[in-house]
Amino acid sequence: MADINDNTKSITKPRGRPQAFNQEDALEAALNVFWSRGYEGTSMAELTEALGINKPSIYAAFGNKEELFRQALARYVAGPAAFVTEVKNQVTARQVVESFLLQAADFFSNKNTPSGCMIVQAALTCGRGSTVVQQELMAYRKRYEESFIARFELAKIQGDLPQQVNSQQLAKYVATIHQGMSVQASSGATREELLAIADMALKNWPTN
Amino acid sequence: MADINDNTKSITKPRGRPQAFNQEDALEAALNVFWSRGYEGTSMAELTEALGINKPSIYAAFGNKEELFRQALARYVAGPAAFVTEVKNQVTARQVVESFLLQAADFFSNKNTPSGCMIVQAALTCGRGSTVVQQELMAYRKRYEESFIARFELAKIQGDLPQQVNSQQLAKYVATIHQGMSVQASSGATREELLAIADMALKNWPTN
DNA sequence: TTATTTATTTACCAATCGGTATATAAATAA
DNA sequence: TTATTTATATACCGATTGGTAAATAAATAA
Known part of the structure; x- marks a missing residue:
């Protein structure tokens, strides 16, 4: 029987006027602006300039400034900052952290990208209207820290990290170094x- | 002979209508807003609200937003953040850094003040119009770091820090911890x- | 008192903010 | 061709930005 939701025939061309720009390229350009100027430091005017697209097209493609920022942030996490997740595949906790910090x-x-970490810098302080974005970035940082805690707990089970180590403290220490390095880089x-x-x-x- | 610039008689009351607010109190209120919201995140509207003073009075007393920020920053350095300078009076380098970080x-x-360091957070990222302030804060951070370098060099002469220690690296390490802790606190x-x-x-x- | 000086209040300024209505251009469907 | 659909460009929106002109209030000097 034929599937009612059969989308295999969606090779057909879309109906109206085609988008004149590459959406991925535009998102990457937006990422670079937000990354270097922060959320509030980036104006829609600067975005239109950087993306080479007029405002109505940006809004049609991405929603609004806040949504565009979220999508740029997701691209940052999945792209240039993916190593933060990948390092957890190292075999020992020590190797994870060494790989992470190096x-x-x-x-x-990297001189081809803005200095420092977007998640740390993009909205450390902000006006009253942007506290939602600020807290979303805080949540990102917290989640990353928790993923390190989990990795350290695993290492304790696997035996490459001493049992008496406080995983929360160690993760916070590593995160602190990382965040401090981000500030240093942007300086x-x-x-x-x-x-x-x-x-x-x-x-x-820590050793035994 | 009488000094032409004799100001000793300036006990006389000033000429016009007296200022209705305490300038130091106003500056402290401004400091708290800039400290928590950053330079661009703070609007003149929020300042008038926090200081309880109308805009023309603020401009008459402090110049403009940028000048007010500079004066608030100077107050921050001389007041709540004075310990950063004072710790260098500790007898050994190790004691200096321990005292500094603790x-x-x-x-x-401190729950009575905004979280984190104003010099780190107030303009890490910003719009095109505020890069001057951003760079001034960078210069502050650099000067603090250099003052630690000098203190470590002194410690090497005094013999409480091993000769082979790289003072630049050690100072950068300490500054990185400090800046990372600032981000952690504001999170x-x-x-x-x-x-x-x-x-x-x-x-x-470092030890021998 | 009257003149002068300074601070405050009110109301306003041009520029910029994020966001959108409208008209037109470019594609497919019939 | 004509109708329909979607994206574009232009021009605009109200709100907010930092900053100020003008009128008034409160002090001293003469």
Whole structure:
């Protein structure tokens, strides 16, 4: 029997005038602006300029400024910042954190992208009208921290992290280094300087 | 002979209508708004509300928004954040940093003041029109870092810090912890959590 | 008292903010 | 062709931004 929701024939061309821009490219351009200027520091005027698209087209494609920011943020997490999730596949907790901080040093000082972490910087402070975005970024940071806690608990079970280690504290310590490095990067710290910071923080790894 | 610029007789009352508000109190109120909302996140409307003064009086007393911010920042440095300078009077480098990070933990989590460090948060990202303020805050951070470098060099001369220590790297490490703690505090970290981070960072102190 | 000086209040300014109504252009469907 | 659908460009919206002109109030000086 034929499926009523059969969409296999949707190879047919869409009905009206085709979009004149590549939506992924536009989203990446928006990401770069939000990443370097923050949420409130980015104006719709600057976005139209950077995307090469007029405002009504942006609103038709992405909703509004806040929605565009959310989609840009999702792209940031899945794209340039994906290493933060991937490092958890390292075999030991120590290797996870080493890989995390060293890659962060590279990432934050990459001259082809804005300096520092978008999730840390995009709305640390903001006006009354943007507290929703501010809290969403806080929630992102909290979730990342919790994922490190879970990884450390796993490491304790697997035996590569001492039982007496406080996973919450260790995760908060690692997150703090990461966030501090982000501030340093946006203040002009070089790759070498960031690597030296990461090295120093890693000297501090708990042992039996 | 009488000094032409003799101002000793300036006990005389000023000429016109007296200021109806206490300028120091107003500046402190402005500091609190800028501290919690950042430079761009603070509007003149919110300032008039917080200071209880109309805009023309603010402009007459402080210049403009940018100047008011600068004066509030100077008050921040000389007042609540004065401990950052004072800790350098501790006798050893190790004591300087310990005192610095533990006091920062207290300071950032003080419930009577905004969370985190104004110099870190007030303009990490901003719109095109505020890059001057952004760079001034960067310069503040750089100066603080340099003052720690100088203190560590002194400690090496005084013999309480090993000669092979790289003062630049150590100062950058300490600054990174501080800045990371600031982000943590503005994300809701408690005093105890911040103290645990500081303790962990201090475990890492260089020895012979 | 009257003149002068300074601060406050009110009302306003141009520019910019995020967001949209309207008209037109470019595609497919019939 | 004509109708329908969707995207574009232009021009505009009310609200808010930082900042000020003008009128009034409160003090001292003469």
